[in-house]
Amino acid sequence: MLNNILIAISITLMYSAPLALAAMGGVISERSGIINIGIEGMMSIGALAGAAVGYFSGNAWLGLICAGIAGGLMALLHAIASITFKADQTVSGIAINLIGPGVAIFLSRYFFDGAALSLPVPVKLPKVLDQKYLQGTSFENFSIDVTVLIAAVVVIITWFLLYKTKWGLRIRAMGEHPAAVDTLGVSVYKSRYFCVILSGILAGLGGGTITLAIISQFTPTAISGQGFIALAAVIFGKWRPFGAYVACLLFGFSQALVVMLGGGTLSVPSSILAMIPYILTILVLILFVGHSSAPKASGVPYEKGAR
Numbered sequence: 289m290l291n292n293i294l295i296a297i298s299i300t301l302m303y304s305a306p307l308a309l310a311a312m313g314g315v316i317s318e319r320s321g322i323i324n325i326g327i328e329g330m331m332s333i334g335a336l337a338g339a340a341v342g343y344f345s346g347n348a349w350l351g352l353i354c355a356g357i358a359g360g361l362m363a364l365l366h367a368i369a370s371i372t373f374k375a376d377q378t379v380s381g382i383a384i385n386l387i388g389p390g391v392a393i394f395l396s397r398y399f400f401d402g403a404a405l406s407l408p409v410p411v412k413l414p415k416v417l418d419q420k421y422l423q424g425t426s427f428e429n430f431s432i433d434v435t436v437l438i439a440a441v442v443v444i445i446t447w448f449l450l451y452k453t454k455w456g457l458r459i460r461a462m463g464e465h466p467a468a469v470d471t472l473g474v475s476v477y478k479s480r481y482f483c484v485i486l487s488g489i490l491a492g493l494g495g496g497t498i499t500l501a502i503i504s505q506f507t508p509t510a511i512s513g514q515g516f517i518a519l520a521a522v523i524f525g526k527w528r529p530f531g532a533y534v535a536c537l538l539f540g541f542s543q544a545l546v547v548m549l550g551g552g553t554l555s556v557p558s559s560i561l562a563m564i565p566y567i568l569t570i571l572v573l574i575l576f577v578g579h580s581s582a583p584k585a586s587g588v589p590y591e592k593g594a595r
Contacts, residue, residue: 294430296544301436302502304533304540306331306494308439310518311525311532312446313490318527319450320483321463321476321585325381326366327491328515329388334359334492336392339499339506340399342409351409352496359492360485362388367484371477374589385515393508406499406506413501435497440533442490447529459483463583466590476590491515513566520569526580535572542568 310327317324337358342351362384369380393404400406417432450456459479462469466476494514499506517539524538525531542565550561 292548296541296548298431299544299547300537300540302433302540303543304536305433305435305439306497306502307514307518307521307536307539308533309442309494309497310491310515311521311536312442312529313487313494314519314522315446315525315527315529315532316450316459316483316490317487318522318586319463319583320459320480321466321583321588321590322367322370322480322484322487323377323381323587324363324366324484324487325378325519326362326384326388326515327487327494327518328511328513329384329386330359330362330488330491331495331498331515331518332388332392332511333362334495335499335510336395336406336495336506337492338496339406339409339504339510340395342411342500343407343505344399346410348409348411348413348500351500352413352493355496355500356489356493359495360489363485363488363491366488367481370484370589371480374591377587377589389508389511392506396506404508408505409500412504413497433497433501435501438493438497443529443533450529460583463585466585470592476592480590491518494518513569517565517569520573523580523582524572524576527582538572539565539568 310331313330314324314327334355338351338355340351341354342348345351365387366377366380366384369375369383370377396404396406414434415431416434416437417430448456450460458469458472458474462474462476462479469479470476495511498514499510503510518536521532521535521539524535525533546561546564550558
């Protein structure tokens with residue numbers, strides 16, 4: 289019994305890490321007033337960049353850094369469309385979700401001799417706690433990836449910046465009444481650019497953790513709905529860092545349930561198991577979306593001087 293519980297906790301934490309990183313990006317972007325539903329596409333390009341750089345360099349950490357940069361570059365496109373050209377933010381996000389996976393597969397075919405999937409990275413991101421430290425104890429089946437700690441630190445830093453700093457106060461005010469922030473001499477445009485790009489960097493890191501810590505290579509299905517699940521976590525958490533993280537843990541547990549049931553003795557069809565995280569996402573949205581209020585200015589293009 290204890291063994292199963294420890295395995296479930298390990299898998300939950302492992303799968304919640306990329307969701308938490310992407311969700312923090314969603315929180316920051318939407319708090320500044322820019323809807324970012326393009327997280328899926330940003331995670332996709334980050335997953336490819338992480339796997340490719342990790343494979344050719346043999347350094348998983350360098351791959352993770354490049355995954356964040358790739359996600360940030362993809363987010364820059366969303367920022368230009370949404371902030372500079374005041375395009376519909378939902379349409380722009382959908383475009384990013386189409387462009388990201390397409391570019392990722394194209395680059396994979398370019399770098400890996402026409403294959404839509406990369407070769408496995410020689411060295412994955414390390415674990416901070418695994419069997420070699422706990423051998424012979426009751427916890428020998430418990431492990432924690434370094435990505436779990438990275439995600440937890442990012443959540444804490446995001447909360448601190450948003451709620452304990454002057455910058456965070458301005459960002460939160462920007463999502464409610466950007467004109468008021470403008471009167472303080474703070475550039476709404478520059479601040480929103482920064483938040484959207486940071487959102488992309490975090491989403492790219494989330495994608496990179498999947499291909500560098502969980503499956504060790506890029507595949508066309510490496511990012512399969514995780515970006516949308518992260519967005520659901522943002523709504524579930526009422527656009528708050530800790531609330532979104534709790535939701536990510538819940539979704540991570542649903543994935544752990546899939547893994548454990550799939551490897552157990554129960555005769556559950558794999559197609560039904562694969563639906564569990566997405567069914568849970570829909571249920572969460574149905575139950576909680578009506579009780580969550582997005583920042584008032586989220587999704588509304590800002591016109592300087594307008595009231």
